[in-house]
Structure formats: structure tokens, C-alpha cells
Amino acid sequence: MIEIDGITKRYDGITVVNNVSMTIEPRTVTVIVGTSGSGKTTLLRMINRLVEPTAGAIRLDGDDNRSMPGFELRRRIGYAIQGHGLFPHRTVAQNIATVPVLLGWNKARIDAKVTELLTLFQLDPAAFANRFPHELSGGQQQRVGVARALAAEPNVLLMDEPFGALDPIIRAKAQADLLAIQRLLGTTIVLVTHDMDEAFHLAHKIAVMDKGALVQYGRPAELVKDPATAFVQTLIGTSERPFRLLSIETAGDAVEPGPAEGQPLAETVSQRDALSELLWSGRAALPVAATDGTILGRVTLEGLTRRAAKPQ
Amino acid sequence: MKRPGPQKGSRPEWDGDGSLSIRFDKLGVVIALLIAYAVLAAPFATFRANRIVPGDAKGILQALPAGAGMLLLALMAGVALVVLLKTPTRLRLFAAAAGLAAIAVFIGMAATFLTPPANSYARVSPASGFWILLFSFALLAADSITRMRPLPLVRLLLLVMTLGGAAVVLTSGLWDGLSILKEYSGRADVFWLEAGRHVTLALGSLFAAVLVGLPLGILCHRVAPLRAGVLNTLNLIQTIPSIALFGILIAPLGWIAVNVPGAAAIGIRGIGAAPAFVALFLYSLLPVVANTVVGLAGVPREANEAARGIGMTDRQRLFGIEFPLAMPVILTGIRIVLVQNIGLATIAALIGGGGFGVFVFQGIGQTAMDLVLLGAVPTVVLAFAAAIVLDALIEMNAPQRERGRTA
Numbered sequence: 121m122i123e124i125d126g127i128t129k130r131y132d133g134i135t136v137v138n139n140v141s142m143t144i145e146p147r148t149v150t151v152i153v154g155t156s157g158s159g160k161t162t163l164l165r166m167i168n169r170l171v172e173p174t175a176g177a178i179r180l181d182g183d184d185n186r187s188m189p190g191f192e193l194r195r196r197i198g199y200a201i202q203g204h205g206l207f208p209h210r211t212v213a214q215n216i217a218t219v220p221v222l223l224g225w226n227k228a229r230i231d232a233k234v235t236e237l238l239t240l241f242q243l244d245p246a247a248f249a250n251r252f253p254h255e256l257s258g259g260q261q262q263r264v265g266v267a268r269a270l271a272a273e274p275n276v277l278l279m280d281e282p283f284g285a286l287d288p289i290i291r292a293k294a295q296a297d298l299l300a301i302q303r304l305l306g307t308t309i310v311l312v313t314h315d316m317d318e319a320f321h322l323a324h325k326i327a328v329m330d331k332g333a334l335v336q337y338g339r340p341a342e343l344v345k346d347p348a349t350a351f352v353q354t355l356i357g358t359s360e361r362p363f364r365l366l367s368i369e370t371a372g373d374a375v376e377p378g379p380a381e382g383q384p385l386a387e388t389v390s391q392r393d394a395l396s397e398l399l400w401s402g403r404a405a406l407p408v409a410a411t412d413g414t415i416l417g418r419v420t421l422e423g424l425t426r427r428a429a430k431p432q
Numbered sequence: 433m434k435r436p437g438p439q440k441g442s443r444p445e446w447d448g449d450g451s452l453s454i455r456f457d458k459l460g461v462v463i464a465l466l467i468a469y470a471v472l473a474a475p476f477a478t479f480r481a482n483r484i485v486p487g488d489a490k491g492i493l494q495a496l497p498a499g500a501g502m503l504l505l506a507l508m509a510g511v512a513l514v515v516l517l518k519t520p521t522r523l524r525l526f527a528a529a530a531g532l533a534a535i536a537v538f539i540g541m542a543a544t545f546l547t548p549p550a551n552s553y554a555r556v557s558p559a560s561g562f563w564i565l566l567f568s569f570a571l572l573a574a575d576s577i578t579r580m581r582p583l584p585l586v587r588l589l590l591l592v593m594t595l596g597g598a599a600v601v602l603t604s605g606l607w608d609g610l611s612i613l614k615e616y617s618g619r620a621d622v623f624w625l626e627a628g629r630h631v632t633l634a635l636g637s638l639f640a641a642v643l644v645g646l647p648l649g650i651l652c653h654r655v656a657p658l659r660a661g662v663l664n665t666l667n668l669i670q671t672i673p674s675i676a677l678f679g680i681l682i683a684p685l686g687w688i689a690v691n692v693p694g695a696a697a698i699g700i701r702g703i704g705a706a707p708a709f710v711a712l713f714l715y716s717l718l719p720v721v722a723n724t725v726v727g728l729a730g731v732p733r734e735a736n737e738a739a740r741g742i743g744m745t746d747r748q749r750l751f752g753i754e755f756p757l758a759m760p761v762i763l764t765g766i767r768i769v770l771v772q773n774i775g776l777a778t779i780a781a782l783i784g785g786g787g788f789g790v791f792v793f794q795g796i797g798q799t800a801m802d803l804v805l806l807g808a809v810p811t812v813v814l815a816f817a818a819a820i821v822l823d824a825l826i827e828m829n830a831p832q833r834e835r836g837r838t839a
């Protein structure tokens with residue numbers, strides 16, 4: 121659990137983060153959104169103390185994050201940034217091994233971890249371990265960057281616009297991978313992004329920053345239903361509201377009993393994608409299949425329409 | 433920008449219609465002209481009745497026994513032909529090596545031939561034609577080696593082979609008749625003593641400059657307000673002429689020698705090796721500090737950011753990330769300093785600091801050019817060798833990222 125308690129940061133009298141308080145539940149994904157310069161990065165960097173706050177405190181599982189030296193704290197918290205920040209003179213394996221080496225793990229354990237992470241991120245260890253970063257594509261570099269952040273098995277992973285530099289197709293893949301890995305490892309992720317689609321796709325909770333202040337912090341559905349300010353409403357986009365609602369949950373969550381004709385949908389696709397599929401196929405219902413292929417039931421145009429309506 | 437006409441380098445020697453098309457090498461034309469001039473119009477060796485009288489220039493045919501002279505002419509013509517045409521690079525390198533070996537052997541032969549028997553006053557030295565040939569072949573060798581892009585290790589090997597060849601010629605006695613070696617034979621002990629001093633002075637001041645300059649560079653990188661001041665001061669020092677700097681140093685070092693206990697005992701004096709060492713050290717600081725600052729500034733911001741973000745301490749970041757990434761640039765600075773110091777150390781002789789400069793200035797004083805050469809030639813060879821070694825080191829160190837592909 122991360123407790124941010126009345127945190128403020130001022131540079132030369134200018135307040136860039138203003139008295140922000142929020143509690144981040146363990147094993148969840150929290151996404152921080154807001155316009156450029158609203159203080160998202162600064163807030164994120166105060167969690168691992170790359171930036172020291174002017175006032176307030178941050179507690180990790182109850183312990184003040186100032187109870188240990190900054191570098192030690194940072195070895196326990198994963199950190200991934202836009203443009204990956206890989207070390208150009210070190211191989212992929214050496215990059216990933218950075219923090220384990222700093223922590224003094226033995227070689228066997230480090231090697232095992234590197235292999236495990238490369239496999240997890242779908243990079244063949246035999247082909248990639250000894251390559252240098254410039255020998256990877258942008259998407260591969262990004263994955264190595266995240267793998268490096270996860271190498272010391274941190275409970276918390278901070279990500280600052282991690283997918284900002286990727287093209288839409290690779291980005292969608294990277295998001296899906298991140299969610300899968302987050303579920304697998306149970307990591308608490310705090311992620312900064314400009315992309316509202318990304319926020320709704322990934323977030324358990326969304327924090328909206330505006331001019332240094334936290335204007336709303338809640339579940340995605342709450343933001344759509346009750347935007348705290350006009351700014352939040354603009355950010356979500358008035359015409360996007362029904363689709364935002366549908367992009368939060370999966371087709372599996374909308375399954376109804378009953379038969380349906382046609383190509384089954386995977387239960388993991390978002391309801392938004394399911395709706396799109398229904399509209400495109402011209403059908404009123406489509407079957408939903410689990411990953412093992414068994415048919416769970418169906419999604420219907422009518423059911424999804426109900427779910428897209430303003431919550432009462 | 434496509435132009436009509438044959439593609440460079442891709443056309444066969446024989447055209448389709450069977451006519452021979454001869455293609456010239458651009459640099460080769462220049463080198464061949466130089467060779468032709470050196471062989472036909474310039475003297476190969478100079479004969480003097482003693483070491484200071486004006487000499488008597490001799491062409492190749494006069495300087496060598498009849499058969500040998502013709503042979504050298506033929507060899508030179510052969511090399512010129514290889515150079516002139518577009519020939520394979522390996523052949524060109526071989527021609528350069530053969531040319532060098534030939535003039536090395538024949539200049540020794542000329543010395544024996546021209547010196548009257550049992551005359552220890554007569555002097556035979558290489559003349560302008562020899563030097564032009566030497567320059568031409570060196571240029572050809574450098575050009576061929578550059579075209580072949582050898583690995584750093586191969587370049588080092590070539591250097592060792594060249595120096596080894598020179599050592600063999602020197603110890604074989606082939607050149608013993610040459611004036612420069614006659615100068616050497618009279619002062620072999622002093623020569624090696626001064627050589628030792630020269631190297632100590634050049635390397636010692638470099639070492640001191642790295643020891644001080646690296647931390648200073650790091651400090652300038654981390655503490656921005658310091659940067660401009662330090663670099664400007666070092667720049668200013670760089671503009672002081674060396675003789676003036678020696679003069680400036682005499683007073684403070686003399687004062688230290690008199691007033692600081694023990695200073696005189698370790699050799700600190702107003703003149704001698706101490707001011708020379710300090711001057712070289714001061715000149716060396718700017719390239720070392722400036723290149724350290726530039727190198728560190730060139731480290732990608734994201735790499736630094738990530739290093740901090742994942743929990744490296746400042747020291748770990750410096751040694752693990754910043755230094756390795758800045759190393760090629762820092763080494764370039766060190767290379768500049770080393771070559772510069774080997775040259776500048778010659779000046780140390782002016783204030784009694786020793787080194788090869790001793791022979792240069794003695795030679796100038798006695799108008800004995802051979803003695804000047806005894807100081808100058810080893811200095812040039814040393815500087816060249818140092819440059820080649822450091823270039824190879826830089827290349828071995830720099831594109832680790834590129835080499836990763838093949839490793």
C-alpha cells in the first residue's frame with residue numbers, strides 16, 4: 121500500500137504539486153493523468169524520492185519512505201521511463217541484471233532471473249541476452265526497460281509514460297503484456313500517461329491532476345459518471361462516455377446465458393471491442409469463449425447498450 | 433546524383449570492344465610524381481668532408497655502385513607503376529613496404545660507398561631525394577592501411593613490425609656509415625639517458641595531468657558554475673608560449689626550492705626538469721579536463737536518469753555508466769596530450785630539463801644538422817608510435833556497442 125499524505129513540491133516558490141493525498145491499494149494499477157506540466161512526473165518521482173517533497177509524507181506499507189537512504193529505496197521500487205533509458209554500453213542481460221547485481225545476488229540467481237524475465241516478455245534469451253540495446257527495435261527496448269525495472273522483484277513499479285514512444289499496435293500489445301504480468305506477479309503499478317484510452321484500459325483507479333492539484337481520484341466508472349470538475353469531463357470527452365464505460369470491463373464480465381451464432385469472442389476482449397464486433401458482424405449476439413475454447417455464453421447488443429448507458 | 437558514364441570501380445579493365453582502359457589512382461598520381469622527382473631530379477645522399485662543412489649532393493647513380501644504382505632506379509620505377517595504376521590495396525601496401533626497405537638498404541650502401549676508406553671525418557647523410565621517397569612511401573602505406581580498415585590489433589601489429597624492421601636495420605650495422613649514427617655512436621650513453629628523460633618527462637606530466645585533470649573534469653561537470661572559470665583559465669595557460677611559461681615558472685619554483693624544506697632534495701629548482709615538468713603538466717590539463725567535461729556531458733540523459741531511478745549511488749553511476757560512456761572522448765584528450773607532450777618535451781632542453789631536445793639545440797648551436805636529426809627523428813617516431821597505439825586503444829574501447837554484434 122502506498123499512502124501519499126499531504127504531499128507538496130515547490131520549486132523557487134512555484135507550487136508544482138499541491139497538497140496531494142491519496143492511497144494506492146496493493147496489487148492494483150493506478151494511472152495518473154493530466155495535462156502537460158500538471159505535476160504528474162513530479163508526484164511519481166516523489167514516491168521513490170528522485171524528487172524530495174517540500175512538505176508531506178509518503179508511506180510504503182506503513183513505513184515512511186525517508187526511513188532508508190534514497191538509493192536503497194529505489195532498488196526496491198521498479199522504475200521505467202519513456203524511451204526506456206537502457207545503458208547503451210551494456211548488453212540486454214547486463215541491463216536487466218543491474219539492480220540484482222547492486223543487491224549482491226549470486227550469479228546463478230541473476231542468470232535465472234534474466235532468463236525468466238526475457239521469457240516472460242517474449243524475448244528469446246538465446247537470441248537477445250547478449251545483444252546491445254541499439255540492436256533492438258523500439259518495442260523490444262521498451263520491454264527490456266520494463267524487465268529491468270522488475271528484475272529485483274519489486275512490490276511497486278513506477279512507470280512514466282512507458283509506452284509513449286510506441287506505435288499503436290505495439291502499444292496495445294505492450295499494455296496487454298503489462299496487465300498479464302501485473303496479474304501474474306501482483307505488482308502494484310503507478311503509471312503516468314497522456315492517453316485516456318490507455319488509462320481506461322489499464323487502471324483500477326485513475327488520478328486526475330490539474331495544475332498541481334489532485335482533482336479526482338476514483339474508479340474509471342466513477343470518473344465517467346461523476347466527473348468532479350469540468351476539466352475531468354473534458355479529459356474524458358463527452359461523446360466518449362459510453363465507450364469509456366465499455367472499455368473498462370471485459371466481454372467475460374458481460375456474458376449472458378443463451379445461444380448465439382458466429383465466430384466466438386475471447387472473454388478477455390474489452391466490452392468496447394465486443395460491441396464493435398457485434399456492430400460489424402450485423403448480429404444481435406455473439407458467443408463468448410474462454411481461453412480453453414469452451415463457450416461461456418453470449419454477449420448481446422442489448423446487454424452492452426444497457427451497460428453503456430449512464431449509470432444510475 | 434547519377435551521372436552518365438561508368439560506375440567508379442565497377443568496370444573491368446577490358447572494355448567490351450577489347451580496348452584496354454587504363455585507370456589511374458588519384459593519390460597515386462601525386463605519389464608517383466613525387467617518386468619521379470625524388471629519383472630523377474633530387475640528390476639521394478650528401479657527402480661532406482667533415483660534419484660542419486657544406487655538403488656535396490649526389491644523385492642515385494653517383495651515390496651508389498653502378499649496378500646497385502640501376503637496381504634502385506628499376507625498383508623505384510616498379511613501385512611508381514604500381515602506385516600510379518588502380519591496383520589492389522594489398523599490392524600497394526606491399527609496394528610501400530618494399531620501397532621503404534629498398535631505400536633503407538640503399539642509403540646504408542651509399543654511406544659505405546661514398547665514405548673514403550679509413551676516414552672518420554667524412555659524413556654521409558640522406559639528402560632531399562631520400563626524404564621525399566620516405567615521405568611518399570609512408571603516405572602510400574598510410575593510405576593503403578586506411579583503405580584496408582584493419583582492426584586495431586592488426587594496426588598495432590603493423591606498428592610493431594615496422595619498429596622491429598627499423599631495429600633490425602639499426603643493429604645490423606647497415607646504417608653505421610650514416611652521419612646520424614656516427615653522431616649516435618659517439619654518445620650512445622647520453623642518447624639513452626636523454627631518451628629516458630624525454631619519455632619520463634612526457635609520460636610523467638601526462639600521468640600527473642590525468643591524475644589531476646580527471647577529477648577536475650568530473651567536478652566541472654557536476655558543479656556547473658565552476659566550469660567556465662576553470663576551462664577559461666586552462667585555455668589562457670594554453671596560449672602562453674612555452675619559453676615564456678618556463679620563464680614565468682623560474683621565480684616561483686626557485687622560491688620553493690629555497691624556502692620549502694626537502695623541495696630541493698627531490699629536484700625542484702628554478703631551472704631543469706622541474707619547470708619543464710610543470711609546464712608540460714599545465715599544457716596537458718586543458719585537453720584532459722575539457723574532454724572529460726565534453727565526454728560526461730555527452731552521456732545520454734535517459735541513461736543517467738534510469739541509473740538514478742533504479743537505485744545506483746552517485747559513485748556507482750559515475751563509474752558504471754558515465755565513465756564508460758565518456759571514455760572514448762576522454763581517451764581522445766589523452767591522445768592529444770601524449771603526442772603534444774612528446775613534441776613539447778624537446779623544448780625542455782632549453783632550460784636544462786634534458787630529453788631529445790638536448791641534441792636538437794646542441795646541433796643547432798654547432799650547425800651540425802646530423803646532431804639535430806639525432807634528436808628530431810626519435811621524437812617524431814615516438815610521437816607517431818604513441819598516436820597509433822592510442823588510436824588503437826580508443827577504437828578497442830569505443831564502439832563496444834558495434835563490436836557486440838560480432839563478439
Ligand SMILES: Nc1ncnc2c1ncn2[C@@H]1O[C@H](COP(=O)(O)OP(=O)(O)OP(=O)(O)O)[C@@H](O)[C@H]1O
Pocket residue numbers: 131136154155156157158159160161162163
Ligand atoms: N527541477 C525542476 N525545477 C524547476 N521546475 C520544475 C522542475 N521539475 C519540474 N518542474 C516544473 O514542474 C511542473 C510540473 O512538471 P512535471 O514534470 O511534473 O509535469 P508533468 O505533468 O509530468 O508534465 P508532462 O506531461 O509534460 O510530462 C512543470 O511546470 C515543470 O516546469
Ligand SMILES: [Mg+2]
Pocket residue numbers: 160161162280
Ligand atoms: Mg512528465
